[in-house]
Amino acid sequence: MEFNYRLILMLGVTSLFADWLYEGMRAALPQYLKALGASALFVGLLFGVGDALGYLLRFATGPLADRRGGYWGETFAGYAAQVLAVAGLAIFPSLPAAAGLALLERSAKALRTPARDAIISAAGGRRQSMAFGIHASIDQIGAVLGALTSTVLLALGVAYRDLFLLLALPGAAALATLWLAYSSRLRPRRITGEGRGSLRLPLLLFAASQFMFGASLMHISLEMYGETAAWLASSIYLAAMAFEIPASLLWGRLHEGRRAVVFAGPPVAFLATLFFARGDLLGAFAGALAYSLATSYADIVAKAEAVRMSSGGRATALGAVNAAFGLGYIAAGGIYGYLLQEGLLAWAPAASLCLAAGSFLFAYLSLRSL
Structure with a gap:
């Protein structure tokens, strides 16, 4: 398969918007939890459990995506769940809800990452490292934008509820860009030759x-x-x-x-x-x-x-x-x-x-x- 530069760029832009969403949320989440009455121990345990869950689940989500094939379904579902989790923080301002939504966001990332990376890998052909390198460099721009957005808006006195609603906008842009990538003629709808590894x-x-x-x-x-x-x-x-x-x-x-x-x-x-x-x-x-x-x-x-x-x-x-x-x-x-x-x-x-x-x-x- 030839190097599909345009598809890799579109997936990179998708990740840019998604990183803008969830890195902005994570930059504000510790202070938000504190405002809801969480202790330092609670915050530390929540982030630790969330990160562990986000990585451990990949042992299961990777084989799941391979068994189903196609990989687009898991990718869409993961990104959509992340948008809902961040928007939910604005809608349900309570400590139990915030903790549950934070864990949902990490689980959603675990669901979509192996599937999305499989699509990038297929688009890269024989140039695997270059495909992942281009994608990651674009992706990281979103992480910078997310952290800056939360820092600036919180410094200006924007309420947490409004911040999380505003961060849902780049999340919606991520889903729109992903749909454009899927519906274009650039992508293989199903990556052949796969199966359970x-x-x-x-x-x-x-x-x-x-x-x-x-x-x-x-x-x-x-x-x-x-x-x-x-x-x-x-x-x-x-x-x-x-x-x-x-x-x-x-x-x-x-x-x-x-x-x-x-x-x-x-x-x-x-x-x-x-x-x-x-x-x-x-x-x-x-x-x-x-x-x-x-x-x-x-x-x-x-x-x-x-x-x-x-x-x-x-x-x-x-x-x-x-x-x-x-x-x-x-x-x-x-x-x-x-x-x-x-x-x-x-x-x-x-x-x-x-x-x-x-x-x-x-x-x-x-x-x-x-």
Whole structure:
């Protein structure tokens, strides 16, 4: 199949609007929950359970999409549920409803991501990493717009209810763009040659590599937590999101025809943690750039490798590898969060180095077993 540039662009614009929707919501959600009476423990548990649910469900949603075929149904349903979840926050202003809708939004992302990535993979033909790189770079623009929208509107005194209703507008635009992509002549309605995939040894080894890769990466929120000025913490996060746009294109280009680029991820994750553990401003921004390189690696290189190692089920492979990274990422929150809490952050680089070395080893074994 030839490289379907126009379809990849349309799916990228769809994701741009969707990221604008849910990243804007997530940027405001902790403060909104606090206003509804939630404790810090409740907020922390809700985000942790939501992220875990969003990744764990991909072990099921990937095979589901492969068994059904087509992949468009799951993609539409996931995006639509995210729009309804954000709009629902404005309609049902209570703590139980907000918690349930936040979990619905994460579950919806788990439903549509493996299916959508399977469509991108099919549209990419032999240029898998470039297809994912282009899509991710456009997608990340939406994340920047979402965070900026919430920051600016809340600073101007816009009520949470009005903010969530306004964020539903880019969500509606995402569904409209997705419909244009589906109804055009650009897309295959059904991706042939698929079916239920199996998790072969190379893919399982690579998933283990991605789990350890995620666990080796200190989450940027912990670096932000350590900053005394709120605007400075936001600036670090914004720098990371903005740099991920060119980083995605870079990984897409580098990985084409160079499978050795697979081994570049673990050292980058270690560098991000090393910089974050320095505890100074230079380390914070250097770590933010390395952090962007690490997360975009997971979105580009790891997804392209998952497709190459799949045995007939793209969504199954993509869901498994992405979920493994996510679970490692959640484990990293516990590891480095504990070290930060106990004043032992100086040990973070050593922990990251061990985990990154394990990731490197499993990646090597996965390629050798093909």
